[in-house]
Amino acid sequence: MSRCLPGPMEKAFNRANEMVINSEDIKIYTHIDCDGISAGAILSSMLDRLEKDHEIEFITLDQIPDIEIDNELSIFSDLASGQDLDKNIENMSTSSSKILILDHHPPFRKLGYNPALKGEFLEINPHHYGIDGSFHISGGGMSYLLAKTFGFKDLSWIGVLSAVGDMQNNLSGKLTGINKYILNDAVEEGLISSVNDLSIYGRQTRPIFVALSYFGDVNLPITNNKTECILMLKNLGIPRKNGRKTRCLCDLTQEEKTSIFSELMRMLSREVPSKYVKYIPRLITGESYDFLAERKYTPLRDASEFSTAVNACSRNKNPEVALKVLKGDRGIVLDAMKDLSHEHRRYLAERIEWVEGDDRIIHLKNLQYFNGNGIKQEVVGTIAGMILSHGDWKKPIIGFTDIGDDKNGVKVSLRCSRLLAYDGINFGNIIKKVAKKVGGTGGGHSVACGAYIPEDKTNEFLKLFDESLNGRLA
Ligand SMILES: [Mn+2]
Incomplete structure (x- = not known):
């Protein structure tokens, strides 16, 4: 199949292939x-x-115990x-049923x-193979x-999209490990072009001055300030329009991108403590992925933007729309996806306004948090991340919200600037430990992680978390 996999793992996929065939x-x-x-x-x-x-069902982790297995x-x-x-x-209703976990x-x-x-029971997990x-x-x-064991190499582009959707390229700025082999398959198939670019979100659909205003990780004069972004472009001699059309990042020349890079380097170097300076280039450049079969200036053309559109469907509990698009439907279902993206953005903006306008952000010594009760648990992390870029990026931000239903618990989400992770702090590990201490469960990545904790332990959780960071931040 491929030389990228350890032999035993490749064998496991061949077994899975047979399970499907039979x-x-x-x-x-x-x-x-x-x-x-x-x-x-x-x-x-x-x-x-x-x-x-076949049938397909989209589920959350807590639904697994209720699944009644009754298919072959x-x-x-x-x-x-x-x-x-x-x-x-x-x-299980039929004792001869087979289970495959990927x-x-x-x-x-x-x-x-x-x-x-x-x-038969077969679980294939990369951790088992190191x-x-x-x-x-x-x-x-x-x-x-x-x-791929069936030869369907043309599905590789979706494997790239999924890695980007899971933010696996977020810290290093590129896809690595097996993801890179999958990317190579997609490049070989002529489905993706991988380009080194400014890592500014919205390459295909956002006017460049809008895209710049969303600069996160560090709060700069241009962050959340479109007037400053317009001024910056003017000073750099970069036209905002091409005739009557507003220019996006994908329209800029290499020279123009280089001058934006230098300007961001200059701004960031002034803003961050000296120990972070060496990490700045990693914040502002990285690999971007263009899906070559998709139309330019649509969110489907860029892997990051496409993944946001898919997330918008899932967060509005409408994954079927995204599924159809991913399976190749480019008809009216695209309008549904567009509506869901719009609805998603509207919801985020409204909730951010609610948190910020009501001064709900509370600062502790080493962290900041807000009580987001009422916010949908699926997006409390996204909202925390967006609020972080407007405020104090030097501390992590924690948002929490009630889970609803009859469960007596709180969902906690943490986001932080990538600079903190580059400097060696892994909040995924910290949140896991602290959540466990108060009787909850937690985990995730160094810059994006979360936990579920008992409702009456929220204050204790925050206090322990704050204490655990003493002396660790800049
Ligand atoms: Mn995943």
Whole structure:
């Protein structure tokens, strides 16, 4: 198949290939986020081409215990490695059912785990083969590796999208590990062009002065200030329009990009403590990925923008729209996706206004937080990240919100500037420890992580978190 995989892992994919070939009634359970939807799209496209009957269901982790397995083959993608399936297996309606897990999250079972099951149980997880699942491969990537065993290399672009959706390129500025092999497949297929560019979001759809105003990580004079951005472009001699059309980052010449780079370098060097200066280039440049089959000036052309559009669908509980687009539908479903993106942005703006306008941000010694009760738990992290870029970037920000339903718990989300992570702080590890101390669970990446904690422990959680950071920030 490919020289990129350890031999035993490649063998596991060949076994998975056989499980698919030998099954006629298949159900896919996939995570309802950009990575999970991408994984579902890859698997569903693969099964369509193999003319295999299948269903697909988008789920959240807490729904797993309620799943009644009653298909010949159940595939779990982008989830289930961290969840106990023994109860589901016990209650299976047909004892000969087969289970295939394609996940990249830290696995809770050991390699070769074999439950009491007449059918077959196969879990493929990169961690079992010494491969990092946070940055080197996504759930969509794992699904693509299975599709590739059938020769469907043209689905590789979705594997790239899923990695970007999981922010696996966020810290290093590029795709690495197996993600890079998947990217190479897509480049070879003529589906993606990978370019070194300014890492400013909105390359295809945002006017350049708007894109610049969203500069995060460090709060600069241009951040959240379009007038300053217009002035900056004027001083650099960069026209905002091409005739009557507003220019986006993708319209700029190399020379113009270089002068923006230098100006950002200058601004940032003035703003950040000296120990961070060496990390500045990593903040402002990185690889970007263009999907060559998509139209220019649409959000589908750029991997970051496409992943945001997919997330907008999932966060409005409408993953089917994104699934159709990923499977190739470019008809009216695109309008639905556009509406959902619009609705997503409107919701975020309104909630940010609510948090900021009401002075809900409270500063502790080493962190800042807001009580976002009422905010949908799926977006409290996104909102925290956007608020961070308007305020004090030197401290991490924590937002929390009630989970709703009858569950007596709070969802906590943390975001911080990448500079803190480059300097060696891993908030994913810290939040895991602190959440555990108050009887909750947590985890995630160094710059984006979260936890669920009991509601009456919120203050204790914040206090412990604050104390754990003493002497660690600039
Ligand atoms: Mn994932």
